[in-house]
Amino acid sequence: MSGTGTAGDEDPLQRAIWRLRSRGCWTDAAALLESHAARPGPAVQRTALLVERCLFTGQGWAEAEDALRAAESVAREDEDRGAAACERGQLAYAATVLGVRDRADEARSALGRAAALLSPSSRFRPLLDFRRGLVAEHLADAPQSAKPAYRRAHAGAASQGDLLLLSFTYRHLAALALREGELAEARRGFSESLRLREELGFLIGTAPALAALAEAEPEPEATRLRQEAARLFRLLGGIPTWLADQLTPSPAV
Template sequence: MLYDQAVFGGDVDALTAAERDLDAVEADLALAKGRLAHARFLAGTQADPQELALFERAAGLYRALNDMRGEGEALFWAGLVHQVVRGEQDAAVPVLERSYELAAVAGDKLTMSYALRHLGIAEHRAGRLGAARERLEESVRLRREVGFLPGVAANLIGLAHIAAAEGHHQEALELLAEAGSIAEAAGAKGVMRWVGEAREQLESGQASK
């Protein structure tokens, strides 16, 4: 249609509109392909060397389109690759922080919650347990607000690990119990498995003391 407008209708501006539409489609496609690659990695397959490039391509296209929500989401996934796939904490943190900033401006609470979760993980790994707790608690709040219950349960597991690291065994058990109840109610079987694994780790840690 836009081609016809430009060629037959003489509307040259239609070409610009067409290019923007195609860039938006390409950005969405790159983001979707990158997420599929990450899901395969989490399922145990070998990391896709193109995963980061897909997310960075999506972020660049969204940026050119002045789509802050899209750019923030794509940057989150790029940060996730650095942190989870490549173990590059120093590279991940500034990307996750920028993702959070853009998502906050765009009002994208879900992406904000994701960025905060993984910033909390970075704080935890750096031994800054108080800061890690703050990030995860804020992520939980946002996830409850948008109704993302499997994500709430996942964050409660993270908070249980922090409580255990602080020596609060009973609090950790209570957080895991709540996480399990929420995950079961949401039908989040994967998260329920994580709850079981975290409980086993907590119990084995107590047994070794």
Template sequence: MDERIERARVLYERAVFDGDATALETADRELDAAEADLALARGRIVHGRFLDQRREDPGELALFERAARLYRALGDVRGEGESLFWIGIFHQVVRQDNGTAVPVLERSHELAAQTGDKLTMSYALRHLGFAEHVAGRLGPARERLEESARLRRELGFLPGVAANLIGLAYITDAEGRRDEALRVLDEAAELAEASGAHGILRAVKEAAQEIGRETLLEFGTDPA
């Protein structure tokens, strides 16, 4: 960020002192890219605060939408896809509105696939799986979570794999296969412990307790 701001200063001087008017256009684009990155990063922090306090900040959505607009104008498909994911997360997790979230998450996945952004693809698929589960469509929910987990294994993102296995355990239990669901949770616990993902490990233990009591936790509570 600091480098791009300093470069904007240099480009300004090039325009003013050297008469290179195109330098200003370059500076605008670079500052727009910096602003998009900052808006996306700040939006994630605001969302993290929501997960901790469970209190909506109206500025969260505005930050993600600003990032998406800037990335779109810049032709940055990868950045736009990631921003759209977070817009979808806001609607699904903060507003509990899957009807609004799903089309945005689908578009995020589409753009991420175009650029080979497997991490964003995995996140979008995870939350599309949550939406399917909430709607009672266990088959499509399983397909999306399994594909998300596959992508995460390819990336070596083991805490993310463990998080998806929790979701798959709930689906497996809903299908009437409790013993298998608990075995899935065993794998999730191993992965979470091996990667030091203590928050995910706590979620595994909670899931094991909930499945044992035949009570499902609410899905879509975080974007892991």
């Protein structure tokens, strides 16, 4: 969920990876890194792409596991080990939250290991904080514990200029605000998340942002947003798969 390659990155490889990733072509994006995967950085990035594919599609678990083990095997420094542990935590989280297999304990353990390995100034810290927030909110059902983690991630993403991660933190903080009845704050956060994704061209993440904003808007705007989200969802072949239930119209009463 980190925004590598998004904000005017001058590296042609990273720009190519971003163009594929932003349209849901994770396997193709990861293939561009295969020849570089003997080095820790590219190995972790390749893993992250395949883990994201699992979360959005519910498929590709074996490939992600293989890439993760390869990234762990080439890690030499604490920073590299911590980054790999962060991806292991995310893969275990995805498997648990999508109901593939209960790996909640593994998710917590891996993210705890990442926290011990990564320095406070590590560029991976904001992403780690965000993922620990996800585990607290969705696996431990502890939204009040998730909020400070999301806020740390939000501040870190802003300081690093990671606009994609910022779009995620805006969205999840807004969801907590909506849960607490803070409608104006929720609407603001969802709107900012959508704006950032549109500016970045993160097409695969735009439909979820539209659907989220619809939850905080009155009619008829809410229906318009859901219709636009449904259009994009169909255009992208039903990805992310977990969005389908949110876009199903309620039966008339």
